[in-house]
Amino acid sequence: MRCKHPPHFTILIALLAPALVSCYLGAQTAMHSVLVESPTMASGETMSREYTPDGRNLSPPLTWTNLPEGTREIAVICADFGAGNPPPWVHWIIYGIPATARGLPEGLPIHPGQVMPDDIAGAIQGHNGWRRPYYRGPAPPLGTPHLYHFTVYALDEELGLGPRLTREDLLDAMEGHIIGRGELVPVYERFGSPE
């Protein structure tokens, strides 16, 4: 029998999943809270279609402040905890971001040979859920709002990680090195109907 949950239930579960993970991680160490913002997105608000395949599917701009003292490197993961088998579905991974960076500009390369902007030189985009080394935005089923967790991690060490890491690889590599974390959680829902 097919079980249909109301959308708000799905959103609640999606919100709780990362919170539970946070609780688990929080039990290990006291976690410093990084403030994650964007000039074009806000938590709980609908993302611009420019950051989805309904638009140009550009990676969105992010900014962060209140990094903990001792931050040596930064990593970002965008994941949808309401999708994937098992969840989450990973939309973007970028790591090796210099601690001096204060954010990510819009529209990072989808061309593997294209260099990163100067202020995030050395940053590497890992493999998302499609096993592609670049951002691919939300494409939830029609009429179903999903939440997209852009999580910023402050690390106490330059990890020197190589390319092609998945979210799991990255989380493993970061274990014991996360000294701060913050999230931006916008929403996206597709309303279009096929012709």
Added chain:
Amino acid sequence: MAGDRTKRKDRTVGMTRRELLRSAGVSAAVGASTLGAVSYAKPAQQSGNLAASEEAYEQLTTEEGQLLEAIADHLIPSDDSGPGALDAKAVRYIDRALAGALSDSLEAYRAGLAAFQRYCRSSRGGDFMELPHNDRISALIDVETGAATGAGAGFVGSSAAFFSMVRAHVLQGTFGDPYYGGNENFVGWDLIGYPGVRTAVTENDQQRLEAGELRPYRRSAYGWEEFEKATVRAARKGLHHAD
């Protein structure tokens, strides 16, 4: 754009797509789904308005044929190290096959190409051939991954299924036997070092092949008298090679 062509390299993960084709053959390229099938290299037809193809299509309209050529040009672009799908006339192969062996796919092409163009307009604001290079690549990736499915004005069915179909046929048209209308001047076989159809391979042939010293037969399987006779016999019985 000749200057660009000398710099075209399709770097995916430390290897150009063409190196991949050469080193491992077409089957490896077909199976290399994790790298994605869309080439990042700038294709030959990258100007705003596609250079009008001189090909007269049998099944596709001129507009459909030119759009399909532009897509094929992004899948296997020509570059400084060799020709691509356009040189191989892969779309001519598809167009002819749509009247025969691939006739069941004609409607899928019609609907898919129209949906693709609608998707480009609704998501990127213009026809595929008018988009900047990065937007073309991005649109094709979204079609390939299935993300274009269900987009406002896009695909009714799975965009990934359409992409997969086109990709398979472009590969067939580039690397298949020239008898069927593609692989013009054996450019596909030369590209992957295929030595050609041989009725017998001696140990010496095999050793020379592995050493890269075997001179290829640049000849269709149907260019051999034995096969030609079989073709004529089949035709008399009302059978066709493409069936």
